[in-house]
Amino acid sequence: MVGSGVGARAGAETGHGGVEAGVVSGAAAAAGTAGAIAPEADVAHHGHVSLHGGRFEISLTSENHGPSGLDDVTVKLEFSLRPVGELRLPERCLRAGERVVLCATGPLRADGAGRTTTLRLRTAGDPPEMVVNIRTVWNGGATDRNPANNEHRVIVPATGDPYAF
Incomplete structure (x- = not known):
C-alpha cells in the first residue's frame, strides 16, 4: 500500500492474513520510526x-x-x-x-x-x-x-x- 497525506498508514491488511509494507509521507515520514531519536x-x-x-x-x-x-x-x-x-x-x-x-x-x-x-x-x-x-x-x-x-x-x-x- 502506498499512502500519502493525513490518515496514511505504515501498513495495511492484505486480505490474506499478512501485513503489507507501506510508504508514508507527511508528518509521519518526518517523524520516522516511533521512538526514534532525531540525529544531532x-x-x-x-x-x-x-x-x-x-x-x-x-x-x-x-x-x-x-x-x-x-x-x-x-x-x-x-x-x-x-x-x-x-x-x-x-x-x-x-x-x-x-x-x-x-x-x-x-x-x-x-x-x-x-x-x-x-x-x-x-x-x-x-x-x-x-x-x-x-x-x-x-x-x-x-x-x-x-x-x-x-x-x-x-x-x-x-x-x-x-x-x-
Missing part, C-alpha cells in the same frame, strides 16, 4: 556581505560540525532592502518573497568541507546601509544544540567593505 548536527553559517553603489554581494559557507551528517539544509536570507532587476540566483536558490531568498546547501557531512553559496544582487538607488538576516529554516529534523552559529543579523554600511558573520 551543528549547522554553522559563516561568510561576508558587502554593499556599494546599490549592489550587494553575500558569500555564505554552510558547514556541519556534527556529529551526524545531513542530507540537506535550507538557509533563509532576508534582506531589509528589496532586490531589484533581474535576479540571477545560484542553482539550489529561489526567491521566497520580496526580500527573501531560500538556498539549499546539499549534503553536509559531519566535520566535512562546507558548501559556499554566493549571491550578487542590486537594490533600488544607492542606500547608505542594509541589514541581512541569515538563519537555518530546515535541517532534516536534526537537533542543533548550538543555533547561535546558524543565525546571524548583519548590518552592512555601503562602504564596499566585506562585513563578516
Whole structure:
C-alpha cells in the first residue's frame, strides 16, 4: 500500500492474513520510526556581505560540525532592502518573497568541507546601509544544540567593505 497525506498508514491488511509494507509521507515520514531519536548536527553559517553603489554581494559557507551528517539544509536570507532587476540566483536558490531568498546547501557531512553559496544582487538607488538576516529554516529534523552559529543579523554600511558573520 502506498499512502500519502493525513490518515496514511505504515501498513495495511492484505486480505490474506499478512501485513503489507507501506510508504508514508507527511508528518509521519518526518517523524520516522516511533521512538526514534532525531540525529544531532551543528549547522554553522559563516561568510561576508558587502554593499556599494546599490549592489550587494553575500558569500555564505554552510558547514556541519556534527556529529551526524545531513542530507540537506535550507538557509533563509532576508534582506531589509528589496532586490531589484533581474535576479540571477545560484542553482539550489529561489526567491521566497520580496526580500527573501531560500538556498539549499546539499549534503553536509559531519566535520566535512562546507558548501559556499554566493549571491550578487542590486537594490533600488544607492542606500547608505542594509541589514541581512541569515538563519537555518530546515535541517532534516536534526537537533542543533548550538543555533547561535546558524543565525546571524548583519548590518552592512555601503562602504564596499566585506562585513563578516
